[in-house]
Amino acid sequence: MNVAEGGVGPGFIEIAGLTFRYPGADVLAISGVDLMVQKGEFSCIVGPSGCGKSTLLTILSGLAAPEAGTVTIEGHEIYKDGRRTAEELPRCGYMFQDARLLPWRTVRDNLTIALKAADVPEERWDDTVADLLRMLRIEAFADSWPLNLSGGQRHRVAIARALAIEPAFILMDEPFSTLDEVTARFLRTELLEVWQRTGTTIVFVTHSIREAVFLGDTINLMTKGPGMVFDVRRIDADRPRAYEDPSLAEIEGSIVGTVLEAWGYYEQPTARPGDSTG
């Protein structure tokens, strides 16, 4: 299933000229974003704070409508010239910065509530939940309250929930940024395992270049806000990758060189290049 088609043919997600302004705001949040994601691809979006990378995800998930631009997902035109079309948005899983579980429902119920809302037939719930919890190594917590779990375990539940609904694609908005680094590393590796096993398409937003280089097939670099994608890098490094791999560090270095200019750090005389890596 896990097909990274190398950027040929029509994309699974195609975004053209996407522009968004928050209600009542003078300035645009994003301005003319073009982006292409292939089916089964792990696509990262990297940009400085306030560049509108999270905004992009809220539009893709249907939480907000753009001011202008076109979005096509799986061949369905979802937004055309800034207007929502009648096409149904393919089902999407979403991971927020926080796990965002319902604290008053058990881990199992958190998943089945999403399964039910996604119209997954009830006879499949038990197996789906059991499989995912096992895959994410939290099967022992199926009947626990979320408040009884550690931060990392809660994020695992959130990953399970995003996968459970059999999504066409998964959107991730800096999901590991609130975790400690060791937990985050474990989860990145596990996320990659799950991604490779399920072949799902992931759009992953982060401010960390190192994280993007470790995770992604492609990295879309955004400008400062109002953001647009100004460079796309393909990361061809073999998987599984090691977080400290010198060749990844090299790729990271070259990207840092590019963004320093684009994000305007060279204009500040006090900035040292080494400080700006994610």
Add this chain to the structure above:
Amino acid sequence: MTSIRTTSRLSLSPTTRQRVLLLVGLGILFFAWSVGHRYSRYLPPPGMVLTDSVELLANSDTYGHILDSLRRLLIGLAGGFLAAAAVALMMRSNTWLRRFFSPYVFVTLTIPSLAVTLFSLMIFGLSEIGVYVSVGIIIFPFVVVSLNEGFANLDARLSDMAKVYRLGWWQRIRHIALPEMSPYLFSSLRNSHALAWKILVLAEVFGQSTGIGFQYKRSYDYFQLSQLVVWVLFFLLVVYAVEFGVFRPWSKRVFRWRSARERG
């Protein structure tokens, strides 16, 4: 229940200590009563109250009066609560309705309960409806205020999650809105329950020929102070029975996810 070691020389668990203190408090009250009644012309001696209680408990009419009061309380409470919930929802749904209903909340909040009771008894006559209406009107504004506070504290992030995962309206109510609102629902239910009892007996004094309030009036009319004390005791017992028999276990169940961390 695990006991926590403290530096106290008495090695009693906190719960036991609380119970002991409660008994000591009750003991002192009882002692003051048994001594004090001799110096008063009106206060009945404890023995007399005890005899009267036993007598009343043996009489099946007593339970009828208590049940009548309970029924009226339940109907008045349910009516007031439902009206308040409906109004709070409407006030939340649009600004025009919020402005429209604000004066009603303000007026019912400030008007003396005695006046409300007399008004509704005058309007509805001596039927039970007057009692329901007085109880309902008195608790109404407190519930509205509390629910409005709850609405204001709803977490928009959970609502985003619900939208992304396409939860239907009933799922949103059942799994998000109700659990999120339940602290406010509970506190307003408990407070209005306590308040409702006070209004109920008042309304019964004026307009009913059964119920605990009626018994107060009867004892007063015949100047039977001992009976009055007994009915006050019965009243306290019923209120505490509802609190400890219904509200405590219920809220313990609803909020069991919260203490999860402490239970580890």
